[in-house]
Amino acid sequence: MKTIFDLDKMKTLKTDLVRFMMTYKFALDEMNTKIDILKQEFQYIHDYNPIEHVKSRLKSPESILQKMQRKGYDLSLPAIKENIHDIAGIRITCSFISDIYEISNMLQKQKDIKVIECKDYIKDPKGNGYQSLHLILQIPVFMSDREDLVNVEIQIRTIAMDFWASLEHKIYYKYNKEVPSNINEELKEAAESAAELDRKMEKIHKEMKQIKELNKEENLEGLIFNNRHFRFPYDLLTGNQQN
Numbered sequence: 001m002k003t004i005f006d007l008d009k010m011k012t013l014k015t016d017l018v019r020f021m022m023t024y025k026f027a028l029d030e031m032n033t034k035i036d037i038l039k040q041e042f043q044y045i046h047d048y049n050p051i052e053h054v055k056s057r058l059k060s061p062e063s064i065l066q067k068m069q070r071k072g073y074d075l076s077l078p079a080i081k082e083n084i085h086d087i088a089g090i091r092i093t094c095s096f097i098s099d100i101y102e103i104s105n106m107l108q109k110q111k112d113i114k115v116i117e118c119k120d121y122i123k124d125p126k127g128n129g130y131q132s133l134h135l136i137l138q139i140p141v142f143m144s145d146r147e148d149l150v151n152v153e154i155q156i157r158t159i160a161m162d163f164w165a166s167l168e169h170k171i172y173y174k175y176n177k178e179v180p181s182n183i184n185e186e187l188k189e190a191a192e193s194a195a196e197l198d199r200k201m202e203k204i205h206k207e208m209k210q211i212k213e214l215n216k217e218e219n220l221e222g223l224i225f226n227n228r229h230f231r232f233p234y235d236l237l238t239g240n241q242q243n
Contacts, residue, residue: 019143020077021061024088026141027150028056031090038106050099052159056090085116085136086153093162096202097122100133100156107137107154114138116151122161128184129191130165132157160194160201 032054039051059067064084065075073079080087094100100122108115117136125131135154140147157165168187172179179187 016077017061020080021058023141023143023148023150024152025058027139027152028058028088028090030139030141031088031137031152031154032056034107034110035090035092035103038103050094050096050103051092052095053093053162054090055093056088059084059087059089081151085151088150089153089155091155091157091162094156094158096205097158097198098202098205100158104133104135104154104156107135112140114149125191125195127188128168129188129195130168131161131191131195132165158198160198164191164194 035054043049064080068075073083116138119134122131122133133156136151137154138149138151141150
């Protein structure tokens with residue numbers, strides 16, 4: 001028995017799916033641009049870059065459908081948008097714990113971003129020791145005929161947190177998600193050691209920052225921008241500008 005497909009319906013479904021995935025790609029591009037702007041601002045204005053690495057990914061349609069089936073949701077685009085919040089994801093790796101909260105605050109304060117969810121696994125780590133700050137941020141994407149509000153998952157963590165999470169993930173899947181209890185305990189101890197390292201490095205960072213501020217002799221007569229040095233005109237510095 002042959003199955004008769006409605007070609008017009010199939011074309012419409014394909015177009016809708018392509019547009020659906022494109023909105024998440026564009027949301028990812030916009031959020032990456034925002035993060036890059038913050039990164040460059042820190043580099044030029046504060047002479048310090050808190051962002052070590054940025055990695056983004058877009059779930060494949062196959063992965064999305066598999067997750068929907070596992071969770072027992074309807075296989076429709078509205079149901080996917082309502083229930084799957086990590087289709088577009090960005091992971092930001094920072095140097096210090098304080099950087100995590102500073103970047104998070106700057107992103108959340110942007111006028112076109114709406115905070116859907118915030119989970120702080122740093123102040124309240126998961127049972128296995130996992131630490132990270134998770135945000136679900138909603139950003140507008142302007143298409144040719146409409147505006148779509150799209151969720152992007154942001155994970156912000158330190159280098160130590162990221163190192164532990166990466167190795168824990170490998171071990172978790174090597175044992176087919178059934179990790180022996182003794183190894184789970186060792187992983188938790190390792191997470192606590194990583195957290196202690198973060199606290200020590202944060203303390204050193206703050207001490208060095210204070211020393212730098214005390215010894216800082218800032219050159220107010222010029223600036224360095226895009227690897228070029230500029231000297232301010234005397235009249236601009238003194239305010240004695242002639243009309």
